[in-house]
Amino acid sequence: MKFFLDANCFKGYVDCLLDVGDKKYAEAVDCVFSVGKFASDSGELFIQEWKQTTGGSYNPFVNDLIAAWLAEGKIELLEFKTNQWTKKKLSELGVPKIDARIIDFCSGADVSFIISEDIDLFEPKAKKSDSKRMQSIKCNGTGDVAKFAKKNLKIIISCSCHIKDYVN
Numbered sequence: 001m002k003f004f005l006d007a008n009c010f011k012g013y014v015d016c017l018l019d020v021g022d023k024k025y026a027e028a029v030d031c032v033f034s035v036g037k038f039a040s041d042s043g044e045l046f047i048q049e050w051k052q053t054t055g056g057s058y059n060p061f062v063n064d065l066i067a068a069w070l071a072e073g074k075i076e077l078l079e080f081k082t083n084q085w086t087k088k089k090l091s092e093l094g095v096p097k098i099d100a101r102i103i104d105f106c107s108g109a110d111v112s113f114i115i116s117e118d119i120d121l122f123e124p125k126a127k128k129s130d131s132k133r134m135q136s137i138k139c140n141g142t143g144d145v146a147k148f149a150k151k152n153l154k155i156i157i158s159c160s161c162h163i164k165d166y167v168n
């Protein structure tokens with residue numbers, strides 16, 4: 001089973017390793033490794049995003065972590081196969097290009113789960129809602145983008161706190 005971890009959740013995980021993060025991120029990553037692995041693109045676009053979000057390529061700790069995951073087979077690098085129909089639908093739903101790229105990649109790479117805390121991957125239209133409503137959309141799978149991905153692409157988009165409910 002393949003999972004995608006967005007850059008902010010990756011940063012949350014690294015923060016956990018440094019003892020300053022919310023442990024929901026560490027639990028999400030543990031959950032992934034209990035049943036599968038991460039998928040990323042072979043052009044390393046998304047790995048670059050992980051590195052940039054966590055302090056750039058100067059951060060040897062993160063570079064070592066990613067190198068170890070690659071060596072242990074915990075990240076599978078896959079070709080980025082883009083799909084025009086998917087991109088068009090995501091654009092109609094208001095998903096910003098940078099976030100649509102994640103879903104487009106995952107669809108072409110047969111990824112089953114995307115872990116994110118970014119409302120743009122669940123329901124961009126709710127961006128101006130209060131934080132309680134946004135958290136509810138992320139945690140309950142009710143966002144229009146999450147529903148589209150589940151129905152049409154067979155991808156579950158989940159917050160880090162609820163991924164374990166989908167996997168177990």
Ligand SMILES: [Zn+2]
Nearest residue numbers: 139159161162
């Ligand atoms: Zn949740």
